[in-house]
Amino acid sequence: MVEDVRVPLAMAGDVLHGAREIAQFVFGDPKKQRKVYHLCSTGQLPFFYLGSVLCSRRSSLARAIQQKEQQPAA
Numbered sequence: 001m002v003e004d005v006r007v008p009l010a011m012a013g014d015v016l017h018g019a020r021e022i023a024q025f026v027f028g029d030p031k032k033q034r035k036v037y038h039l040c041s042t043g044q045l046p047f048f049y050l051g052s053v054l055c056s057r058r059s060s061l062a063r064a065i066q067q068k069e070q071q072p073a074a
Contacts, residue, residue: 014057015050022047022056026065 016022019033026045027035037054039045046060 014059016056016058016061017050017053019054022054022061025058026061 016025019036020030022036022045023032024030026032036045040047040054040056044064045056046064047054047056049055
């Protein structure tokens with residue numbers, strides 16, 4: 001038996017696939033891929049993998065950035 005798994009359209013459109021898309025969303029520059037990998041590996045950006053592709057949600061990134069803005073400067 002195959003389960004019917006449906007993803008709400010809004011959720012599917014929220015996912016960024018690859019460091020290039022994440023870099024474009026966060027920095028406005030798809031060439032900042034290396035910075036995305038660094039920030040993900042140090043726990044500064046939320047991410048997950050779909051297979052071998054680094055992914056993140058626009059909503060999670062926006063929330064993480066908003067939380068960083070609210071932290072007092074070090």
